[in-house]
Amino acid sequence: MRSKKRALTIQDVAKTAGVSVSTVSRVLNGKDDVASDTQARIMKVIGKMGYTSSLAARSMRSHRKNLIGLVVPDIGFPYSIEIMKGVNRAIAESKFDLLLYTTGDVQKNGTALHEQHYVSLLNNSITDGVLIVASAAAEFITNAPIVAVDPHVINPNYPSVQGMNYQGALAVMEYLMGLGHRRIGFISGRPEIGSALRRLKGYRDALTSAGVAVDEELIKPGDFTQKTACKQASHLLQMDNPPTAIFAANDQSAIGVIEAAEGLGVRIPDDLSVVGFDNISEARYLGLTTVDQFLEEMGYVAMQMLIKLINGETLDLDVHKMQTKLVVRSSCQALTPAY
Amino acid sequence: MRSKKRALTIQDVAKTAGVSVSTVSRVLNGKDDVASDTQARIMKVIGKMGYTSSLAARSMRSHRKNLIGLVVPDIGFPYSIEIMKGVNRAIAESKFDLLLYTTGDVQKNGTALHEQHYVSLLNNSITDGVLIVASAAAEFITNAPIVAVDPHVINPNYPSVQGMNYQGALAVMEYLMGLGHRRIGFISGRPEIGSALRRLKGYRDALTSAGVAVDEELIKPGDFTQKTACKQASHLLQMDNPPTAIFAANDQSAIGVIEAAEGLGVRIPDDLSVVGFDNISEARYLGLTTVDQFLEEMGYVAMQMLIKLINGETLDLDVHKMQTKLVVRSSCQALTPAY
DNA sequence: ATCAATACCGGAAACGTTACCGATATTATT
DNA sequence: AATAATATCGGTAACGTTTCCGGTATTGAT
The missing domain is CATH 3.40.50.2300 (Response regulator)
Structure with missing residues (x-):
């Protein structure tokens, strides 16, 4: 489609402009010690040839790259x-x-x-x-x-x-428990991620400091994706004694929870309260209660x-x-x- | 906070490993003509020093960058x-x-x-x-x-x-006119963009081929942003003879239209039909009719x-x-x- | 034991640019 | 008119890689 010619170098420009490489480099970098007419000539040549300098070479030599x-x-x-x-x-x-x-x-x-x-x-x-x-x-x-x-x-x-993941999780739990919820499920995030762990810790600490025993059955491993969360939420909702609220480690997981609830005919918020984390833009449209971490x-x-x-x-x-x-x-x- | 030491080069690695630069380069690029014990030694040195090659230098010399x-x-x-x-x-x-x-x-x-x-x-x-x-x-x-x-x-x-912007716009207009609309407003996109122009052309052509005269008053310049669209839609809706439908050049503009309608107490879809273009993920939550261009x-x-x-x-x-x-x-x- | 083949490695050139140094031509100074 | 200062430019050395070429050791064959 296009002629696959070799890339232009500063040498080519110098040659056709009839000047040295250094001079071309100077006008390229806006140095002032070059005659205005030669500068104009070189600029014209550059424009005509469509030359641009190699980022690789440039950033290897000089050190400011912007x-x-x-x-x-x-x-x-x-x-x-x-x-x-x-x-x-x-x-x-x-x-x-x-x-x-x-x-x-x-x-x-x-x-x-x-x-x-x-x-x-x-x-x-x-x-x-x-x-x-x-x-x-x-x-x-x-x-x-x-x-x-x-x-x-x-x-x-x-x-x-x-x-402030820990505090955010704490706030969620206080809110949920303030609404009377005690059996609160948790869909966790990926465990190698610090922020996910801190949210989980907030979940745990809030429960224990409220005198509620942590039921490990209610904590399901997630990975921040909607799909996994949906699957895990299904498990939670089909327990003998299902949670009345689910706190998902992020909004995408919360969306997965909502999806699972819809699939099982569980009404939100009537039968199940859901909270997410992140406040992504979709959350607004879904009416999802969540924590904004800006x-x-x-x-x-x-x-x-x-x-x-x-x-x-x-x-x-x-x-x-x-x-x-x-x-x-x-x-x-x-x-x-x-x- | 951290020691601002000079960046490591392949030379440093070579020196501490007691080999030549070429050899280090060879193990770096997985060439096979290097003794397995020296390779192991060099690898260890690389790991210990935390060396990585300079993308700039590398891509200047060789040509495959992945x-x-x-x-x-x-x-x-x-x-x-x-x-x-x-x-x-x-x-x-x-x-x-x-x-x-x-x-x-x-x-x-x-x-x-x-x-x-x-x-x-x-x-x-x-x-x-x-x-x-x-x-x-x-x-x-x-x-x-x-x-x-x-x-x-x-x-x-x-x-x-x-x-296929033109066809997409045509489809929108046919749909809208099929619903009985004749006074259809249009919020255009940025005029220097080809796809915006083609959508506008689709709007015009659909009207004329349906025998409806194009009212230039109903065509408002937009720029694909929600804000501008909101302003323009306000103008449209406050006309003496306002449109019964508005076709926005993209979904964000359509959201702006919805915003304007809400501000003026115009109900959607009862008082105003709105169509967008793009089918961004927000559109689903808003119930926005739009054209998916995948x-x-x-x-x-x-x-x-x-x-x-x-x-x-x-x-x-x-x-x-x-x-x-x-x-x-x-x-x-x-x-x-x-x- | 000599020679050929092979494995392994080092030296040096090249990639395209910029920075420094110096050379020449031009102008200003006395 | 001779000298000093300046403007303008070219040459060359880097920058950190990879690649090519060639040179030792080492091995195998006879």
């Missing part, structure tokens, strides 16, 4: 999308461009490959700094500015933005921190705790003691 | 998100990784800067090929495999995936085409027309002739 890397396990996750919106907003306000790096399906390839990919992008490469979302393994990175959103490890040795804001703040870091400024605080807020909608109801 | 670039004007747009989901799916099935490139706010910087950014990424650089979404300006690219989704130009000189599938197909191109295969067809389908939900109603 490019920030964003590492996300999976675009497509509403969670990732919300964060990316904030990231995008910060980027738009800055002079940086964004280079997103994803390894596609996070389930498939284990963390090992994943990490290696990170590092190979970041370490000596193409970007001025990196924002990592919901992942472990930035321990290797020693030389590039880096900020993490929702790091899996609890105390990373790099700056991070973290949601994901968009997290992305925004994290990117601002990173930009500061890149500019050599120091951060006022290394870990930014993001507030959570219970968003009450219509998926919960007070329990009427029918027995 | 990296595909995706250029999107704005993540955050539901439109972009849907396409990215499909892209992500194709990527997950392949051995490639994704490098997303965005210039943030597309409104701010004109196309000029935009294009330059493209090209500088693509041309001689970091990726094996590039997927461009909803944009003009890939004319410069001559040497890298490239595929466009929804290109702005009508007949690009590179492969592309295009929605954005996710477009991203998927486009990426598959690109991968074929990169692998040196030839495409069976250079422009893939994606079917559209009218999705009827609850935002429209037959017009009862009350006058």
Whole structure:
């Protein structure tokens, strides 16, 4: 379809413009020590030939790239999308461009490959700094500015933005128990993720501190996906003594719960109260009560921190705790003691 | 926070392992002509030092990068998100990784800067090929495999995936007129975008071929955003002779129309029928009748085409027309002739 | 025991760019 | 008119890899 000619180099431009490579490089980088007429001539040649410099070569030699890397396990996750919106907003306000790096399906390839990919992008490469979302393994990175959103490890040795997952879960449980619920099911998130564990811990602690024994039968392992949650919720709802409320570790799981309830003819909120976590945009339309952890804001703040870091400024605080807020909608109801 | 030491190079590894640079490179690339014990030793050193090769240097020297670039004007747009989901799916099935490139706010910087950014990424650089979404300006690219989704130009000189915007708009209008509507408002998209123009043309042609004169007053300029659409819809609804239906050029605009209607106490669908375009995920929850153009599938197909191109295969067809389908939900109603 | 084949490894060039240093031509200074 | 300062440019060395070529050891064959 198109002629597959060799890529143009700065040499080609120099040759046709009748100048040296250095001079072309100078006009390319806007240096002032080049005669205005030669500059104009070179610019014209560049335009005519359609030349652009190689990012690879450029960023190997010089060190400012105006490019920030964003590492996300999976675009497509509403969670990732919300964060990316904030990231995008910060980027738009800055002079940086964004280079997103994803390894596609996070389930498939284990963390090992994943990490290696990170590092190979970041370490000596193409970007001025990196924002990592919901992942472990930035321990290797020693030389590039880096900020993490929702790091899996609890105390990373790099700056991070973290949601207050424990407090958020506590708030949910207080709300649910305030409505009279005692048998509350829990669909957990992936256990290797710190935030998932903290939500689970909030669930447990809230129960015990309210004097309610934790029934392990009511805690079902999930993986943050709608599908798994749907399956697990079905199990919960078909127990002999089913829960009157289900707290799902994230909104997608909550949607799975709703799906399961619909499939079994269980009415929400009449027969079952459901709460999620994240407040993704779908939650509003579904009337899902959930906890907002301001994901968009997290992305925004994290990117601002990173930009500061890149500019050599120091951060006022290394870990930014993001507030959570219970968003009450219509998926919960007070329990009427029918027995 | 962290020691800002210089980045490790292959030289450092070679030195501490007591071998030459070439040898390290060989084990790095899995060549077989290196003794198994030295290989093990080097691997251990690499692991211990936490070394990873520089993407910049590597991709400058060798030519296979296993990296595909995706250029999107704005993540955050539901439109972009849907396409990215499909892209992500194709990527997950392949051995490639994704490098997303965005210039943030597309409104701010004109196309000029935009294009330059493209090209500088693509041309001689970091990726094996590039997927461009909803944009003009890939004319410069001559040497890298490239595929466009929804290109702005009508007949690009590179492969592309295009929605059948004209037919989709026709279907909407037939549906609306089939319900008895004759005064149908239109909120257009950004005029520099080809697909927006084709939807407008579909609107016009459907009216005239049905013998209905086009009332230019009913056509309001939009820009694919909810906000603008809301404002324009308000104007439409406050006319002396307001439309009984509004066809918005995309779903976000349709949401803006709904917002305007709510603000003015206009009931949907009783007083006003609304149709969108795109079938983004929010549309389902809103009960918005719209046309599905299978954005996710477009991203998927486009990426598959690109991968074929990169692998040196030839495409069976250079422009893939994606079917559209009218999705009827609850935002429209037959017009009862009350006058 | 000599020679050929092979396994393993190091040296050096190349990729496309930028940064530094210096050379020449032009202008200003006295 | 001679010298100093400046403007403009070219040459060359990096940057960190990979690849090619060739050189030792080691092994096998006779």
